[in-house]
Amino acid sequence: MNYPKGVKAPIKSTKKDIVYGNRGMDLEEDLNTTNAYYRQIDKAYIYKKPTPIKITKVDYKKAKITEAFFASPSTTDYNGLWQGKYIDFEAKETKNKHSFPLKNIHPHQLEHMKHIIKHGGICFFIIRFTTRMETYLILACDLFELIDDEASVAYDKIKEKGYLLEEKWQPRIDYLKVIEEKFGGR
Amino acid sequence: MNYPKGVKAPIKSTKKDIVYGNRGMDLEEDLNTTNAYYRQIDKAYIYKKPTPIKITKVDYKKAKITEAFFASPSTTDYNGLWQGKYIDFEAKETKNKHSFPLKNIHPHQLEHMKHIIKHGGICFFIIRFTTRMETYLILACDLFELIDDEASVAYDKIKEKGYLLEEKWQPRIDYLKVIEEKFGGR
Numbered sequence: 001m002n003y004p005k006g007v008k009a010p011i012k013s014t015k016k017d018i019v020y021g022n023r024g025m026d027l028e029e030d031l032n033t034t035n036a037y038y039r040q041i042d043k044a045y046i047y048k049k050p051t052p053i054k055i056t057k058v059d060y061k062k063a064k065i066t067e068a069f070f071a072s073p074s075t076t077d078y079n080g081l082w083q084g085k086y087i088d089f090e091a092k093e094t095k096n097k098h099s100f101p102l103k104n105i106h107p108h109q110l111e112h113m114k115h116i117i118k119h120g121g122i123c124f125f126i127i128r129f130t131t132r133m134e135t136y137l138i139l140a141c142d143l144f145e146l147i148d149d150e151a152s153v154a155y156d157k158i159k160e161k162g163y164l165l166e167e168k169w170q171p172r173i174d175y176l177k178v179i180e181e182k183f184g185g186r
Numbered sequence: 187m188n189y190p191k192g193v194k195a196p197i198k199s200t201k202k203d204i205v206y207g208n209r210g211m212d213l214e215e216d217l218n219t220t221n222a223y224y225r226q227i228d229k230a231y232i233y234k235k236p237t238p239i240k241i242t243k244v245d246y247k248k249a250k251i252t253e254a255f256f257a258s259p260s261t262t263d264y265n266g267l268w269q270g271k272y273i274d275f276e277a278k279e280t281k282n283k284h285s286f287p288l289k290n291i292h293p294h295q296l297e298h299m300k301h302i303i304k305h306g307g308i309c310f311f312i313i314r315f316t317t318r319m320e321t322y323l324i325l326a327c328d329l330f331e332l333i334d335d336e337a338s339v340a341y342d343k344i345k346e347k348g349y350l351l352e353e354k355w356q357p358r359i360d361y362l363k364v365i366e367e368k369f370g371g372r
Contacts, residue, residue: 045301047261050238053251065239065254075233079265084306086272115231120270 027093027128027135031078034171038082044176046080046087049073074108076123082176085183086121088113089140089175093128099152100127113140122183126165126175127158137178138162213279213314213321217264220357224268230362232266232273235259260294262309268362271369272307274299275326279314285338286313299326308369312351312361313344323364324348 031048038044052074057067076090090109094100102110116123123140132155142161146153163178217234224230238260243253262276276295280286288296302309309326318341328347332339349364 039301042301042304045298045305045307050236050257051241052236053239053241053254055237055239063256065256066252068239068251068254070249070251071236081272081274081302081305081307084272086267086270088267112231115225115228116267118228119231119267121231121267 026130027091027126030135030167030172031091031126031175034173034175035078035080037171038176044080044082044087046078046082048078049075072106072108074106075112076109082122082179083184086116087179088116088121089124089126091126091128093130095130096152096155097129097131098155100129100155100158102147102151102153110144114144117141122179124175124179126173127162129155135165135167135173136162137165137175139182212316213277213312216321216353216358217277217312217361220359220361221264221266223357224362230266230268230273232264232268234264235261258292258294260292261298262295268308268365269370272302273365274302274307275310275312277312277314279316281316282338282341283315283317284341286315286341286344288333288337288339296330300330303327308365310361310365312359313348315341321351321353321359322348323351323361325368 028048035044035046035048038046052071053068054071055065055068058064059066076088078091079086079088081087090105090113092100092104113123117140125138125140125143126135127138128135136158138158138161143153143158146157146161148154165173165175165178167173214234221230221232221234224232238257239254240257241251241254244250245252262274264277265272265274267273276291276299278286278290299309303326311324311326311329312321313324314321322344324344324347329339329344332343332347334340351359351361351364353359
């Protein structure tokens, strides 16, 4: 099929809305729930960006898009504001047990993350190893150092350099707790 | 038509891609060009977010969206990072000569902007009065104070409290110059 790099085929869902297989829906749902909770308690304003779409046909009378295509993302999926600081991250799931492959991340996204780090933003990955039921936060600067020749990162290295995120009732995945410990305090 | 509040009918264009009438395309193009220039000179990483779309039908074999609708934006159109600071703004054009009507701005967007101000982000509007060929930057906190009973803001007030942005070759509209003068210096 003709999906651009970094965009996986959407997967069918039993829900009314269509969901995307880009990073596995569960992690995305967990993060959306977490971000909604952060907003609710006035802690942070972090959003998932809309999926980039190239619209090619519109029925103007019905205000309906009748043809459009998935486009490559040029930035990360999530960004926002926490305690005056710019937050920027990418979230991915992998079924791999022993490594995290970068093939689902578009080169533009990696470039973007390098710029964000250089300009003082807080930039990280949230990576879920679905077969292990483990979710890690790893700073982008740390992950970039671990990329091997095959553009993947060993699970053991992520475990060593990253932070295991526990799953709770709410916030579902309290990733800002890690950020707070590293960059925190007003 | 059934466009959500804050979303205007898309307008037809002679270009291949469809363009949106949400804020008048010229201003959006000017800002996209400006932001691309800022990235090119490594000054700031500010992007327009993708248009929020609710996808309802997909042809999976062809990786094609066959039915989708325009959705209401819950945040502003532009955000990003400049000198370690979180930047967040909304851009609008108006044909009105004497006031800027807020009717094209979704209440969620105004709420969002209030949160951003409170949490230390730099938040503003870029407003173009097309009949006057004038474009102003006005800080969101200043604009909020000027909103009258009819949810509009007088042109004279914007002229007084805002900053006239000159249009140049490049950057097309150097809005960060204003921000630099007000918040600037590393």
